[in-house]
Amino acid sequence: MTTTPLEFEKTIWEMERTLETLKARAKENPVDLEEEVATLERKLGEARRSVYASLTAWQRVQIARHPQRPYTLDFLERLAPGFLELGGDRAFGNDPAMVAGLATFGGRKAAFVGQQKGRNLKENLRRNFGCPHPEGYRKALRVMRLAATFGLPIVAFIDTPGAYPGVGAEERHIGQAIAENLAEMSVLPVPIVAVVLAEGGSGGALGIGVADRILMLENAYYSVISPEGCAAILWESRAHAPQAAEALRLTAQDLHQMGLIDEIVPEPEGGSHRDWEKAAQLLETVLARTLEEICTRDRELLLRERYEKIRRYGVWEEKSE
Incomplete structure (x- = not known):
């Protein structure tokens, strides 16, 4: 390529x-x-x-945003070629920025949800540049509830700059849709694995990111705000995005060190955009092992560990000089 x-x-x-x-x-x-x-x-x-x-944090952000990087459907085509996409939230409509459906992965039936970007301007307009509307998160939750009904594990592929911040999204309660996903995913009685494929932006990423195991590709990033947004607030100039990226500690390496993700998935040298097939193979190895581990765990233990995992976020210590 x-x-x-x-x-x-x-x-x-x-x-x-x-x-x-x-x-x-x-x-x-x-x-x-x-x-x-x-x-x-x-x-x-x-x-x-x-x-x-x-690589610096800003360089990894650039790799994560590379226009030729594989997206959710590109990985599904290689990992679960029989993926059956389901549409609609049964309330407003279907959001192409979020894909959701059922597939078989590694001989195991599972539900998949994930944000999807476009490859050109026309496709990006249809996919809203990977920024889901409220109906996208409600569609994802509908499929996750379906998975819980049939005892299927859930795999969430995260790749979004953030949820859509437009007037229509606010009118249809984007905050509530994300909040409901956070609440319900924390108690769904089936194993959940979240994988940050590239961009993990703010609540838009977190809306499908509550999981028993969080994996992150080597050159992905996961942050409460984009480096440009952070730079505009702190330095009043987007030109300081590289400094903001370092300060945010948004790389997979930083987040793993802080215990906020569970494992880093290696990528082909130079990034996943250089070799889609190898990138999928590397993810398949880690994802299959992770599912095998958590799918055999007792459900009550799984939910208790998920609760404890969530409670550990944001914990800090104060030390006197």
């Missing part, structure tokens, strides 16, 4: 193009270019390791 380079990747991208040209030339001409190819491959490998081993 041809990918669009991010600003900090341009040197790597130029080396990759040069290497491709050199390999093509070696095939067309009898001149021996093996040594030059090997040298450039070595330098390219060193450059990749140097850049991707020391």
Whole structure:
């Protein structure tokens, strides 16, 4: 897949193009270019390791937002190809920004919910850029209730900049819809796994994020506010977004260290947008293991542990000097 380079990747991208040209030339001409190819491959490998081993929080945010990064339906196509999408909240309408349905994953029947973005302007307008309306969260809850009725585990794929903040969403009570999801997901008597695929923005992400296990892709982020929004408030300029990203501690590595997520899912070198198939395989391994672990647990124990997990959020200690 041809990918669009991010600003900090341009040197790597130029080396990759040069290497491709050199390999093509070696095939067309009898001149021996093996040594030059090997040298450039070595330098390219060193450059990749140097850049991707020391990514800043802002660079990870950029990777999470890459337009060619796989979305919820892209992962479902590879993890659960028989996915049956269900539509509508039975109250207002169907929200394309939220997908929900049933599928078989790893030989186990399960319910899947997740935000969905578009690949072009027309599709993004239909999907509302992955920002669900109230009916989207109510649709997700309807399918999760259905899963609870039949004893199916739930997998939630999180990928949204946030819930839609428009007038229509407020008129249809977006805050109440998210609050109801938080309340009901905390007591649903079936295993729940949440996976942050890319963007985990504010209450829009949390609206399907209450779970027994929270997984997060290596280059995803999860935050109460976007770096740009934080920068606009604290520095009165979105130009300070890189500093805000560091201050927010929104990366998978930070959140795992603080105990707010349970496991980091590795990605292909450079990000999931570079290799969708490998990204899906890496997620499949961790997700299958996680479901196997929690699906065998006693339901009362599972609910008690979920309650205790939620109660631990926001705990801090004060130490006197």
